Amino acid sequence: MSTDRPLQSDPHRDRLTDEYTSDRDRSYPGDVARLNGHELVAIDEWLPGAEPTPYELNLTDGYEYRTRYWRCRKCGQERNHRDEFTTPCDNPQPATALEAGGYSIDDPRTRRALNERLDVRFATVGPLYEVCSESGNTYEVDIEATTCTCPDFEQRQPDDGCKHLRRVDLEIRTGLVPAPDGTFSR
Numbered sequence: 001m002s003t004d005r006p007l008q009s010d011p012h013r014d015r016l017t018d019e020y021t022s023d024r025d026r027s028y029p030g031d032v033a034r035l036n037g038h039e040l041v042a043i044d045e046w047l048p049g050a051e052p053t054p055y056e057l058n059l060t061d062g063y064e065y066r067t068r069y070w071r072c073r074k075c076g077q078e079r080n081h082r083d084e085f086t087t088p089c090d091n092p093q094p095a096t097a098l099e100a101g102g103y104s105i106d107d108p109r110t111r112r113a114l115n116e117r118l119d120v121r122f123a124t125v126g127p128l129y130e131v132c133s134e135s136g137n138t139y140e141v142d143i144e145a146t147t148c149t150c151p152d153f154e155q156r157q158p159d160d161g162c163k164h165l166r167r168v169d170l171e172i173r174t175g176l177v178p179a180p181d182g183t184f185s186r
Contacts, residue, residue, distance in 0.1 A: 033082050037089035038072040040082050045069075097173035103166060109152075113163035113170065120171050127180040131164040141168045143180060 033040040044066055050058040051065040070082045075091040103110045119132040127144035139150040141164050147153065153162040160166065171177045175185040 033070070035082060035085050036087065037074075038077070038085045039074055039089075040070045040072055040085065042068055042082075043071055097170050100173055101166070101169050103160060103170075107160070109158060109160070109163045110166055113166035116163065118164065118167045120168050120177050122177045129168045129177070131167060133164070139164050141165055143168055143172070 032042070045068075046064050046066055048064055049060055050063045051067075052058065069078055069080050070085070071078045072085065072089060074089050077085070079085055098105060098110070105111065105114075117134045121130040121132070123130065127142050129141045129143060130138055131141055131148075132138045133150075137150075139148055141148045143165070146161055146165060148162050148164045150162050150164055152158070153165070161169075168177070172179050173185055178184050
């Protein structure tokens with residue numbers, strides 16, 4: 001056999017993969033929907049037996065069927081059909097950590113706080129955190145007094161704090177480091 005030509009493909013390997021995958025492996029379109037303020041997620045469950053009819057329930061061994069129901073990500077309500085979510089959602093979307101902190105992604109200090117390699121350390125219960133920056137310097141952040149030992153904060157005292165203060169605040173809000181009382185968010 002010459003190696004100059006590509007190998008001929010096996011004809012039964014060119015079939016669609018649907019023949020070889022189970023129904024569980026397929027993804028179904030439309031798994032997320034928005035209706036009346038609800039953010040609905042489709043949840044598939046596999047139950048034992050054959051799919052029930054209005055007249056009988058069959059729990060035959062070896063059979064299983066797929067059933068689907070819908071859950072709102074915001075309020076947690078569940079319904080069998082997504083059209084049953086007729087009332088508006090009671091729970092609005094929670095604010096992101098940036099929105100809750102009052103930060104703007106357009107602010108250069110906020111962008112640096114998010115993009116630079118900063119290591120936040122929580123030593124003991126209390127408002128003091130250490131932040132190791134990309135430059136190798138370590139700064140002390142007091143989250144309750146909103147102070148930092150970095151030159152940017154000491155010389156300019158920006159309104160929303162320096163990037164180190166913002167980073168500590170954002171990591172507390174997202175649950176990456178504990179709050180001053182030692183508890184985690186979320």
